Amino acid sequence: MATHVKLTVTHYRRPEHTHEAFMKWIIEEHLPLAIPVFKRCGVLNYSLFETPSDMNEGLKANMGGHRAAWDYADFDCFIEYTLNDPKNIGEFLSDPDWAKSIEHQDDWVDTTKALMSIGYITPYLLESGEVVNVPNFS
Structure with a gap:
């Protein structure tokens, strides 16, 4: 069974920024500086799952009758x-270029x-x- 370590982080933007401006900052300013650090420090994959409020509100409206007690x-x-190993987290967090990639984070991220x-x-x-890692599945 192929297993990797997954680290996740949720981010809220600071209220003075729009969602669109916040995402633009991450993609156009932060990531060009951060990706070389990730590659050096054993990050196998980085994904950004954007969750715009209109989609979440639509989901809540559609699912409300099915899962009324759920939070969104x-x-x-x-x-x-x-990552292959949790130690990769410490590697990228201690990389001097990581600090450079997040130097404006407090201006954008709550x-x-x-x-x-x-x-x-x-x-x-x-x-x-293809179905994988499920015993007795045919």
């Missing part, structure tokens, strides 16, 4: 790092609301339609 996310994005999680990711259904 209201953060601006969900960042996913795939860090008091960030939520982190770490665990293992195991694929079960691939984009190709």
Whole structure:
């Protein structure tokens, strides 16, 4: 069974910025500085899951009758790092170029609301339609 470490971070933008401006800052200013650090420090994959409020409100409206007790996310994005080993986190966090990539973070991110999680990711259904890692599936 193929298993990797997944680190996730949710981010809320600071209220003085629009969602669009916030995403633009991440993609156009932060990532060009951060990606070389990730490549050097063992990050296998980085994904940015953008969660615009209109989509979340639509989901809530559509799911309300099915899952009325559920709560719905209201953060601006969900960042996913795939790693071979948790030690890779310390490697990129201690890289001097990482500090440069986040030097304007406090201007854009409401860090008091960030939520982190770490665990293992195991694929079960691939984009190709192939089912993997499920015993007795045919």
